[in-house]
Amino acid sequence: MPKIVDPEARRRDVAEAVFRVVARDGFASASLRNVADEAGLAIGSVRHYCGSHEQLMAIAFDALNDSFTARFMPHVGKVETTEPRSPERQALVEAMLAEFLPLDEQRTREIVVWLEFSIAARGDSRYRPYVRRISSGMRMIVRRILDGSRDAGQLAGDIDLDEETDRLAALIDGLALTAVTTPEAIPPERTMEVLRAHLGTLLR
Amino acid sequence: MPKIVDPEARRRDVAEAVFRVVARDGFASASLRNVADEAGLAIGSVRHYCGSHEQLMAIAFDALNDSFTARFMPHVGKVETTEPRSPERQALVEAMLAEFLPLDEQRTREIVVWLEFSIAARGDSRYRPYVRRISSGMRMIVRRILDGSRDAGQLAGDIDLDEETDRLAALIDGLALTAVTTPEAIPPERTMEVLRAHLGTLLR
Numbered sequence A, B: 001m002p003k004i005v006d007p008e009a010r011r012r013d014v015a016e017a018v019f020r021v022v023a024r025d026g027f028a029s030a031s032l033r034n035v036a037d038e039a040g041l042a043i044g045s046v047r048h049y050c051g052s053h054e055q056l057m058a059i060a061f062d063a064l065n066d067s068f069t070a071r072f073m074p075h076v077g078k079v080e081t082t083e084p085r086s087p088e089r090q091a092l093v094e095a096m097l098a099e100f101l102p103l104d105e106q107r108t109r110e111i112v113v114w115l116e117f118s119i120a121a122r123g124d125s126r127y128r129p130y131v132r133r134i135s136s137g138m139r140m141i142v143r144r145i146l147d148g149s150r151d152a153g154q155l156a157g158d159i160d161l162d163e164e165t166d167r168l169a170a171l172i173d174g175l176a177l178t179a180v181t182t183p184e185a186i187p188p189e190r191t192m193e194v195l196r197a198h199l200g201t202l203l204r
Helices: A007-025 A032-039 A043-050 A051-079 A087-098 A105-122 A125-151 A161-179 A190-202 B007-025 B032-039 B043-050 B052-079 B087-098 B105-122 B125-151 B163-182 B188-202
Strands: none
Touching: A007 A032, A007 A043, A007 A051, A007 A105, A007 B105, A032 A051, A043 A051, A043 B163, A051 A087, A051 A105, A051 B188, A087 A190, A087 B188, A105 A125, A105 A161, A105 B105, A105 B163, A125 A161, A125 B163, A161 B007, A161 B105, A161 B125, A161 B163, A161 B188, A190 B163, B007 B032, B007 B043, B007 B052, B032 B043, B032 B052, B043 B052, B043 B087, B052 B087, B052 B105, B087 B125, B087 B188, B105 B125, B105 B163, B125 B163, B163 B188
């Protein structure tokens, strides 16, 4: 019997290996050779399922985006069907935005990989569309949360939603950046307190 | 006549070359060889004035910290001797914090280098003390500005200064990060508007 390999599953395994290499050793270390070693595969097998280094990185970017998205989906429906101005809705909004903070191992690794990808894409235009897609997905969620809060009567009427989206998205990115690069300045659990305080100034 | 070389000037030149290589090609590319090529020096000359690769990076971190500090010094005295609650004081506070935003070529390059250094130091404990020093210097300035505004009667009395320091520092870091990695999401000039709006909610 020939060995049956599910190409999708293989690509997911390889993307996972890219995440581990990038989180541990940086974007520049994610060569086909290192990723194959990390995944415990022959380099030819990685090439067979993931193509060139460039295609491999595209697969990893897609997997990162898919993973962010999958973590949000359970929240979206819930927050939109919850009583406006209720403590439950407030808690759901906090939990949703906390998906962008390094509060557990998975989120920490994804944030580190996102930072490595974002910085690397600055100097390599091939990767910029992927970084833009993740960034605009995050901002779309922040905007949707603020729009929903306005519709639920929880925002002051004269709030500039474009500006508040930029401010809240930047606050979350900055908290995440500090918590992973200098946790002695803002430990991960502190990021949640600061986010909650910020939401307290926006929502009523 | 032997050629006279000022060792301090040579180290500054080499640190500048590290900045250019890191901003263009990333932290991992700042080998002694690449930095020597960038500086137009023989590798032996770089080794003579800057020691090993580790010492070279220490010199670059110090130069980055010195450059941040030098940009702040002119503001510090001014803001502390300006009329409380005056538009001049407000403008000085904004200008001081804008030193952390990528509003011109020098600031953009320094922010990119700071990000590259911060991400790289995550995986290499030798560099962590340098990153910590830059991070705590930035937070000290933010805290000092908030303390000064409180003393000048410009902050609401019940503000939690620790929390507001964390919030303002994270906002600035997040704005800077977005402006250099996805400028189509928040262009550099927009960062200043968002910072100004945030200060507007804190200062009166």
